[in-house]
Amino acid sequence: MKDILTHPLEPDVLHQLTQAAALKKLPLAKLISLFENRSSGAAQQRHNIIRHILDHPADFTGKGxxxxxxxxxxxxxxxxxxxxxxxxxxxxxxxxxxxxxxxxxxxxxxxxxxxxxxxxxxxxxxxxxxxxxxxxxxxxxxxxxxxxxxxxxxxxxxxxxxxxxxxxxxxxxxxxxxxxxxxxxxxxxxxxxxxxxxxxxxxxxxxxxxxxxxxxxxxxxxxxxxxxxxxxxxxxxxxxxxxxxxxxxxxxxxxxxxxxxxxxxxxxxxxxxxxNKAASRDIDWFYLGKSIADQYGKFGTSIMDQHKDEIASRTTYEEKLVLTLAAIVQQVK
Ligand SMILES: Nc1nc2c(ncn2[C@@H]2O[C@H](COP(=O)(O)OP(=O)(O)OP(=O)(O)O)[C@@H](O)[C@H]2O)c(=O)[nH]1
Ligand SMILES: [Mg+2]
CATH class of the missing domain: 3.40.50.300 (P-loop containing nucleotide triphosphate hydrolases)
Structure with missing residues (x-):
């Protein structure tokens, strides 16, 4: 998770994403499974995918x-x-x-x-x-x-x-x-x-x-x-x-x-x-809050609140999660 910002999108994932954007059912299903996967490797891939999508808006035109x-x-x-x-x-x-x-x-x-x-x-x-x-x-x-x-x-x-x-x-x-x-x-x-x-x-x-x-x-x-x-x-x-x-x-x-x-x-x-995507920022915040509350209870969510502006300024959910976890670790030290 630490290297999350440095990984480029792997060629086979990029290929899958391109196919999924053309609505090919199998690559789409595989990518959704990646988004449902709880491993930290999958989190890295998700971050890379969302970053790639945001960097290439002309290729991903879903109104969403x-x-x-x-x-x-x-x-x-x-x-x-x-x-x-x-x-x-x-x-x-x-x-x-x-x-x-x-x-x-x-x-x-x-x-x-x-x-x-x-x-x-x-x-x-x-x-x-x-x-x-x-x-x-x-x-x-x-x-x-x-x-x-x-x-x-x-x-x-x-x-x-x-x-x-x-x-x-x-x-x-x-x-x-x-x-x-x-x-x-x-x-x-x-x-x-x-x-x-x-x-x-x-x-x-x-x-x-x-x-x-x-x-x-x-x-x-x-x-x-x-x-x-x-x-x-x-x-x-x-x-x-x-x-x-x-x-x-x-x-x-x-x-x-x-x-x-x-x-x-x-x-x-x-x-x-x-x-169109208007609420996506709040949605990230809501689900990050749920996930942190499940794992760290009120202690975790209070740290989230303390760093609210900084967390909200990050682009992807994974970046926000990494930042929140780092703030929690810092507090525990
Ligand atoms: N008479 C009538 N029956 C309907 C109508 N819409 C659905 N049904 C019937 O109601 C039953 C349940 O329909 P579903 O579409 O499975 O309902 P659902 O809300 O998705 O059900 P769950 O996913 O199990 O919660 C089926 O037998 C349908 O044929 C309708 O407009 N009129
Ligand atoms: Mg149903």
Whole structure:
């Protein structure tokens, strides 16, 4: 880790990166694995890769907007994302990556295969890349791997869609990584009450009620969700209670199976694209803080705070990490 600043990018890694930028699936998958790898050798390579990318902006033109979809199991996240990807990649101008965080790997392999089949059968666009990340039991593991993968994907893709299940800590963390977070729920109040109880309604930027296969159901769902949001007083609603303009309240009513409301949602997502890498600095800080807190607790994070400006001025996450660890060692001496 000490020599981190002096290593050039190795020729075979450069070749892999060039191939990945052309969206070749195997080199892309290998590079993501490198970003998920916790060894210090991999950290050096990551630093070199990000430096190379930043030094050659013309070769890495991904707009890099990260969109998070979270919500209860079975609400239709994968189905809806597959539909959205079909629309978004239809004319081959947008490059889209989907990162699905799969919780079922702890229990059974069913949903992993299900997700992959749904995505693969639905869309063969060369501009679409799908990756499933296992939700292992290691504390902070999921989001750290997801964070690392998005560091690379932001430079190669225009849009990165993250799918997470449930309303646990990793979903709360996803909001720090996403430029825009959608909470996906099923029609009729059950989900909404559950989310309100868990204090989750304030997290998303937008709401999607999926499985609104018929207009009547969509209307009822809209009014119910609006009433919940009004009651929670966390969201400033549009003055007019107007179903036709639900999107003004950041409420989208969709049916993935009947392809209703999906074009409107895709259009909205496209309108988010220019947000582009804006938050990357804060994201580094957030995940560095998590990693240091896991290893050194409050002692570590207080040292981070003391050196905040110096750490924040470094370009890559690895440089920030090296600097933070050096400051911790210095303090211990
Ligand atoms: N009627 C109806 N069924 C849907 C709709 N969208 C998804 N489904 C069905 O709901 C079930 C779950 O869909 P998924 O897309 O796997 O849901 P998910 O939220 O990704 O599920 P997990 O990843 O397991 O949390 C499947 O049987 C889908 O066919 C919809 O708009 N209408
Ligand atoms: Mg799914």
């Amino acid at each position: 907007a990260v969109i998070g979809f979270t919500g209860t199991p079975g609400a239709g996240k994968s189905s809806l994302i597959a539909e959205l990807c079909k629309i978004l990649t239809a004319n081959n101008t947008l490059r889209v990556a989907v990162l699905a965080i799969d919780p079922s790997s702890q229990q059974s392999g069913g949903s992993i295969l299900g997700d992959r089949t749904r995505m693969r059968s639905g869309n063969k666009s060369k501009n679409l890349f799908f990756r499933s990340q296992a939700s292992n039991l290691e504390l902070g593991g999921v989001t750290h791997n997801t964070f690392q993968a998005t560091r690379l994907l932001r430079h190669l893709f225009d849009l990165i869609i993250i799918e997470t299940v449930g309303i646990g800590q990793s979903e709360i963390d996803i909001q720090y990584m996403s430029d825009h977070t959608f909470l996906l729920m099923q029609p009729l109040a059950g989900d909404q009450i559950q989310f309100m109880k868990a204090g989750i309604m304030e997290i998303p930027d937008s709401f999607v009620v999926n499985k609104c296969d018929e207009e009547r159901l969509a209307r009822t769902s809209y009014h119910m969700l609006r009433a919940s949001l009004k009651q929670s007083k966390l969201i400033v609603l549009n003055a007019k209670d107007d179903f036709k303009n639900a999107a003004k309240d950041n409420i989208f009513l969709t049916s993935a199976t009947k392809q209703k409301g999906t074009h409107e949602l895709a259009e909205f997502i496209e309108s988010l694209l220019p947000t």
